[in-house]
Amino acid sequence: MAKLxxxxxxxxxxxxxxxxxxxxxxxxxxxxxxxxDKVMVVLPDDCICCKMCELRCPDLAIEVITD
Amino acid sequence: MPVKDYIRERFFPHIWCSGCGHGIILNNMLRAVEELDMDKSDIVMVSGIGCSARISGYVDFHTLHTLHGRALAFATGVKMSQPKLKLMVPMGDGDALAIGGNHFIHAARRNIDMTAIVMNNRIYGMTGGQFSPLSGYGTLATTAPYSNIDHNFDVVALAQAAGASFVARTTTFHARQITDLIKQAIEHRGFSVIEILSQCPTYFSRKNNMGGQIEMMEWYKNNTTRIGSKAKQENPQLIERGIFVQRDMPEYCDEYDKVIEAAQK
Structure with missing residues (x-):
């Protein structure tokens, strides 16, 4: 799989x-x-787009958009 | 977010507490429906009463928010009258196994085609933290301040013994597995039970000194393992995750159609 x-x-x-x-x-x-106490992105360049934040969010509040 | 096509956005943010595992179950249940490319008008979600039961208000399927413990009974009625619809029945642990215990075992015994999801947070959250049939011996609850002396059901063993033809378990830490198991359960023709361990940081983990949502999810990570793993042999205390039962059995609506056909000859 190509890297996201x-x-x-x-x-x-x-x-x-x-x-x-x-x-x-x-x-x-x-x-x-x-x-x-709201989530924010501090190291966007380190993101490997595993999307586990998106899948484990109980509030449907974060989404990882890839190219 | 593509899953937003399946929710009623006007009711968000939802009422569940910060860190509640039920939101993670909702999140991944929507992904299962999306990955199966289901039409939302083909799905009926039926729920009972409790924190877990509020889930039916947030999804844009046909939904029924019914009586405490009776979700499976209502779902049986819907399925019998409209067998083509896909039934999803999320329930809390008390809803499914205390108030609705009888409906649970008999729906399993009939093998009627629906997906029962037991959102197991081991407590009655909405009413203030009373112990449930899944709290377990030695746990603390509002109604068990000196420790609970009731032993818990094993949902998987109970569902299996009652005759469910698909039985699985996972946790909110294992989000991808939730999606995978719900997909397989929806596609299985017969009564499917999925137990999902879900944290209640407001009552269960706080009363039992197990930390908050993060510590509970770490606990799920460290205390569960895949069915039949080497880790399980070395440490029998680990809770197994995966599919325990998957068997073909005559489905109730199909059998009922045969009865109608025979009677009309």
Whole structure:
């Protein structure tokens, strides 16, 4: 399978409840919680597009868009 | 997000607590439906009462939010009248196995074609953290402050003994496996049961000093293993994940059609 290339992370701030599951389980520590306990992308270049943040999000609040 | 075609966005964000495993089940259930390319008007989701049962409000299928424990009974009625529809019946552990225990075993025994999903968080969350038939011996709950003396059901063993023709288990940590198992269960013709271990950070893990959602998902990672793995032989305490039963058996609606045909001759 060809390596996926990241286009962007789409984060729905309205739906994110700041549980931190995506932040904790990201294998490359790409994500973090901001001052309002909402997820944000801190190291986009390290993202390997495994999409586990998207699949494990209980709030359907994060999406990994690839090229 | 493509799965958004299958939800009622106007009801989001959903009511489940931050970190609740039920949202992960919803997320991956939608992916299963999407990967099977199902038409949403071919699906009926029937739920009972409880945190888990709220799931039917969020999906844009035909949905029925019914009585506590009676989701399978309503689903049986729908399936018997419209056998072409695909029935999905998500239930909580108390809903499925306490209030609805009888419906559960008899639906399994009849082998009626539907997908029963037991969203097992081992507690009654909505009503304030009372112990359920899946809490287990030695756990703490609002109604068991000195430790629970009730032993739990093993959902897989119960479903298997009751005659379900497809029985599987996974956890919210294993998101891809949720999608995979739900897909296979939907495609299986007969009564399918999937137990999904789901964290309740508000009651179960907090009362039992098991941390929050992250620690619970780490627990699922570290305390479960694939069926028949080497790890299971070395550590029998591990909970097995995967498909336990998958067998062809006469399906109830098919058999009923034969009865109608015979009676009309």
């Amino acid at each position: 290339k990241l286009k962007e992370h789409i984060i729905n701030q309205e739906w994110c409840k700041g549980c931190g599951i995506c932040v904790h389980f990201c294998p490359k520590k790409v994500l973090a919680l901001d001052d309002n």
